[in-house]
Amino acid sequence: MIQRRSTLALLAAAASTTLLSTVAGRPARATGNKPTIAVIGTGEVGSALGKRWAALGYQIVYGSRTPGGDRIKTLIRETGHGASAETNANAAAKADMAVLALPWVATENVIKGMGDLSGKILMDPINGLKVTNGRFEAPPGLETSSGEMIQEWAHGAHVVKAFNTLSREVMEDPAAASGPVTVSLAGDNAEAKARVGAIAADMGLVPLDVGAIYLARYLEGMARLRIAFRAKNKPAAIEFHLQSHQG
């Protein structure tokens, strides 16, 4: 508990002190005192995070294959707070932080089409999944984790595996769970993780820096466990709360 409190205190401090600091020498853009976030992908996760973050004061620019389409116009209206939409590449260019709310199969192409992502913080909530004979497994081609593969494709960006272990309902409202919910963070850049953790804390969730990006493979396994549990026990669902302690 003590360590959790001190972690949260650190993240709160990071939120107030790093918003105008730099990642890889680039200034973080801020609206008021909160950064602009590019939300790449406008499905369940993109729209849930975009609406919630906009309500919390973050400036949201959606990235979409069809930024001018009727569905996106409705999403912008529902999001409010000055939200806008662009192509994926233009949205990424307008923000120093982006969430990749994408299907795993589309991720490589979308990232490679977004141009130079050096210095940007890329939040990765992606869970590649293949269901075979009732078994929930990683799909072919995903031997490590999406977090590690995105870090290779977007060389120079700071990938943070985050938000993949929780359900969309909890992203919309943490009270949907019956207790605290952890947002586990895996990545190789400490400042990037602190900044993503500050956003999670702002949402009423409990950020926990679990370590380097290779640990994304275990966070993706946790997500498959959550999804398999729900498929078998619907409407029951599970959420993760990891407690750190001193020995």
Ligand SMILES: NC(=O)c1ccc[n+]([C@@H]2O[C@H](COP(=O)([O-])OP(=O)(O)OC[C@H]3O[C@@H](n4cnc5c(N)ncnc54)[C@H](OP(=O)(O)O)[C@@H]3O)[C@@H](O)[C@H]2O)c1
């Ligand atoms: N749903 C959950 O509860 C949940 C929870 C945690 C993590 N996740 C993970 O988060 C990621 C997004 O999940 P989601 O539920 O938001 O998925 P989704 O509803 O299918 O939305 C994905 C979005 O990605 C964009 N996209 C870009 N290229 C695409 C392509 N070739 N095919 C299809 N869509 C494409 C689309 O937005 P545009 O049409 O605007 O381009 C689409 O709306 C997934 O990897 C999922 O495993 C989901």
